[in-house]
Amino acid sequence: MKRTLLAFIRKEFAQVLRDPRMKLILFVMPMLQMTVFGLALSSEIKNIKLAAVYAPSDAAARRLAQRFTASGWFVPVAAEGRAPEDLVVSGAADAALVFPAGGFAREAARGCGGVQLLVDGTSVTRARSVEAYARAIFAAHAAAEAGLPAPAAPFGFDVRIIYNPEMESPVFMVPGVMGMIVCLVTIILTSMSLTRERELGTFETIVSAPLENYEILLGKTLPYIVLGLANAALVIAAGFLIFGVPVKGELWRLFSAALAFVITTVSVGTLISTISKNQQQAMLGGFIFLFPAVLMSGIMYPVENMPALLKPVVYGNPLYYFTTLLRNILLKGGDQSVFVFNMSALAAMAVVTGAAAYNRFRQTLN
Amino acid sequence: MTAAPALEVKGLSIKFGDFTAVDDVSFTVERGEIFGFLGANGAGKTTTIRMLCGLLVPTSGSATVGGLDFSDGGKGIKGKVGYMSQKFTLYTDLTVGENLDFAAGLRKLEPAYAMRRRKELFELIAFDSPLSTMVSSLPGGVKQELSLAAAMLHDPEIVFLDEPTAGVSPASRARFWALIRKVTALGKTVIVTTHYMDEAEQCGRIALMRTGKLIALGSPDELKASAFPGPMAELDFNGPAPEGFLESLKKNQGLLELSPQGMRWHAAFRDKAAMDAALSSLPAAAARTLIKPSLEDVFIRLVEGIER
Numbered sequence: 253m254k255r256t257l258l259a260f261i262r263k264e265f266a267q268v269l270r271d272p273r274m275k276l277i278l279f280v281m282p283m284l285q286m287t288v289f290g291l292a293l294s295s296e297i298k299n300i301k302l303a304a305v306y307a308p309s310d311a312a313a314r315r316l317a318q319r320f321t322a323s324g325w326f327v328p329v330a331a332e333g334r335a336p337e338d339l340v341v342s343g344a345a346d347a348a349l350v351f352p353a354g355g356f357a358r359e360a361a362r363g364c365g366g367v368q369l370l371v372d373g374t375s376v377t378r379a380r381s382v383e384a385y386a387r388a389i390f391a392a393h394a395a396a397e398a399g400l401p402a403p404a405a406p407f408g409f410d411v412r413i414i415y416n417p418e419m420e421s422p423v424f425m426v427p428g429v430m431g432m433i434v435c436l437v438t439i440i441l442t443s444m445s446l447t448r449e450r451e452l453g454t455f456e457t458i459v460s461a462p463l464e465n466y467e468i469l470l471g472k473t474l475p476y477i478v479l480g481l482a483n484a485a486l487v488i489a490a491g492f493l494i495f496g497v498p499v500k501g502e503l504w505r506l507f508s509a510a511l512a513f514v515i516t517t518v519s520v521g522t523l524i525s526t527i528s529k530n531q532q533q534a535m536l537g538g539f540i541f542l543f544p545a546v547l548m549s550g551i552m553y554p555v556e557n558m559p560a561l562l563k564p565v566v567y568g569n570p571l572y573y574f575t576t577l578l579r580n581i582l583l584k585g586g587d588q589s590v591f592v593f594n595m596s597a598l599a600a601m602a603v604v605t606g607a608a609a610y611n612r613f614r615q616t617l618n
Numbered sequence: 619m620t621a622a623p624a625l626e627v628k629g630l631s632i633k634f635g636d637f638t639a640v641d642d643v644s645f646t647v648e649r650g651e652i653f654g655f656l657g658a659n660g661a662g663k664t665t666t667i668r669m670l671c672g673l674l675v676p677t678s679g680s681a682t683v684g685g686l687d688f689s690d691g692g693k694g695i696k697g698k699v700g701y702m703s704q705k706f707t708l709y710t711d712l713t714v715g716e717n718l719d720f721a722a723g724l725r726k727l728e729p730a731y732a733m734r735r736r737k738e739l740f741e742l743i744a745f746d747s748p749l750s751t752m753v754s755s756l757p758g759g760v761k762q763e764l765s766l767a768a769a770m771l772h773d774p775e776i777v778f779l780d781e782p783t784a785g786v787s788p789a790s791r792a793r794f795w796a797l798i799r800k801v802t803a804l805g806k807t808v809i810v811t812t813h814y815m816d817e818a819e820q821c822g823r824i825a826l827m828r829t830g831k832l833i834a835l836g837s838p839d840e841l842k843a844s845a846f847p848g849p850m851a852e853l854d855f856n857g858p859a860p861e862g863f864l865e866s867l868k869k870n871q872g873l874l875e876l877s878p879q880g881m882r883w884h885a886a887f888r889d890k891a892a893m894d895a896a897l898s899s900l901p902a903a904a905a906r907t908l909i910k911p912s913l914e915d916v917f918i919r920l921v922e923g924i925e926r
Contacts, residue, residue: 259723262719454706456668456673457701457769462696
């Protein structure tokens with residue numbers, strides 16, 4: 253048993269670490285993804301292209317338009333000679349601010365200073381942000397134009413953002429991306445490895461030895477569990493060093509979360525490889541699992557907003573629990589009840605998927 | 619060593635869906651034999667071997683291998699046999715040493731024992747490259763010899779070789795067959811599949827397979843004698859064969875088999891009298907030579923005898 257396992261570990265490590273493609277998947281791809289996703293997957297909307305449409309003599313309109321630009325969210329786009337709608341349709345502008353034809357100041361003086369805001373709604377999150385920014389800028393502008401200080405409300409919020417005070421996107425995104433990377437790497441590596449043995453014919457050599465099913469399965473999975481954990485450590489270290497993602501919680505919590513998660517994904521990968529006939533099928537099977545797993549994990553889209561029909565998918569998604577755990581442990585220091593709940597869910601999944609893979613595995617070629 | 623035969627197979631069949639890959643095959647192989655399976659691709663040779671190694675579960679029938687049956691899921695048998703599959707069985711992205719270490723680990727061999735066996739086998743196959751050689755850089759014939767060494771690392775009683783010489787050079791094929799004889803000299807039983815006739819000639823006994831059925835079994839000489847009880851003549855017309863003569867020969871009741879062999883023809887007859895009668899009208903320009911039938915003749919006769 254021990255001898256066989258060691259032989260498998262040595263062999264898989266030698267193969268993976270000798271293969272330049274595998275090294276790329278294990279070490280380079282995670283770093284690239286961290287950088288790209290950590291920086292690009294920002295939930296903050298910036299650089300909104302705004303076309304302001306007003307007569308050149310309309311000074312009041314210009315002042316409001318300048319306030320939009322000065323806010324930092326908007327970049328001005330030339331509107332001359334084009335219909336506002338065309339600007340939005342063609343994508344030249346994300347939003348168009350259309351002032352009344354009779355002059356903004358005069359209309360405002362008559363008490364009907366309506367300004368039309370055309371917003372490109374094809375990107376819903378962007379449209380919502382544009383609307384919210386516009387309202388705030390408008391309110392501030394109205395107060396300033398009236399020469400009054402902004403009205404002091406009898407009560408107000410004292411907002412304090414904790415755990416991520418600067419509201420930096422990377423701090424929120426990177427733990428999610430970490431989970432995603434570990435998921436991707438382990439699923440791809442394991443789903444390919446058994447199928448490759450079968451395709452090359454070396455699987456026949458393995459099963460022609462008098463071994464128990466669990467010995468072969470452990471031999472083919474344990475090396476990848478170790479590699480998956482090493483990958484998780486690498487990614488967490490990179491998040492800490494490059495993006496300044498804090499590691500507030502205890503390491504044993506991180507380790508046990510990563511262990512349970514990696515066991516689950518390695519089992520899923522093995523399950524895929526027991527079903528697939530060749531490496532292409534395994535690759536496809538891996539992506540059929542990966543896409544919903546990533547999209548329905550709360551990494552990019554908040555789970556709370558998903559329709560009730562899809563929520564069960566979220567609750568069956570190991571990446572959801574792992575992401576929750578990572579965010580909680582890394583950013584908040586690990587709340588006991590969050591840890592226990594998500595950890596038990598992950599552990600249960602590890603057991604179920606592991607049992608399923610064991611059940612599906614056959615030593616015969618029938 | 620026990621007295622039980624190396625292989626005892628009774629009514630072995632396997633179906634994949636509606637397709638019967640191996641149909642009611644029975645035979646016995648004694649210890650120390652070189653037993654060959656001869657047949658075209660898809661005849662069921664590989665499937666039969668896989669069943670006997672415990673890689674496929676037969677639909678019906680029974681078998682004992684090395685005196686053991688499959689009641690324990692084939693564990694005991696797997697310990698007694700070595701299997702070299704048709705596809706390449708070594709990892710090309712590992713070194714020679716890593717491959718043999720993995721083979722030893724699969725069989726749970728003690729490191730000291732594995733090292734000793736490795737030395738013995740390297741001597742047997744005359745392998746002297748360093749252990750750190752990548753398998754991918756070895757020539758085809760050497761790879762096959764090394765595969766055999768890996769399959770024999772645990773000192774099996776019975777060695778199954780599935781088309782071990784497919785795709786290697788003729789010189790390497792001859793070398794490999796010399797190796798097979800050395801292996802049987804060590805007291806091992808070798809079961810080998812091939813579709814090369816010259817290789818089949820080197821087997822002690824041959825099982826001829828066609829569409830899943832065992833159609834003939836015996837030593838090369840026995841097969842020849844049973845397929846061709848009478849004499850066989852090679853006819854050389856020193857040019858194109860006269861159609862009229864061939865037509866009348868084909869209708870002759872004494873003729874068993876007439877098959878073209880390049881520019882010549884092989885004609886087999888029931889007995890000498892039938893041959894003399896049939897060839898009395900042989901054109902003067904033609905020459906006839908009495909020959910011994912080859913296994914290829916046997917193969918053509920037995921396989922086409924069924925199709926006719």
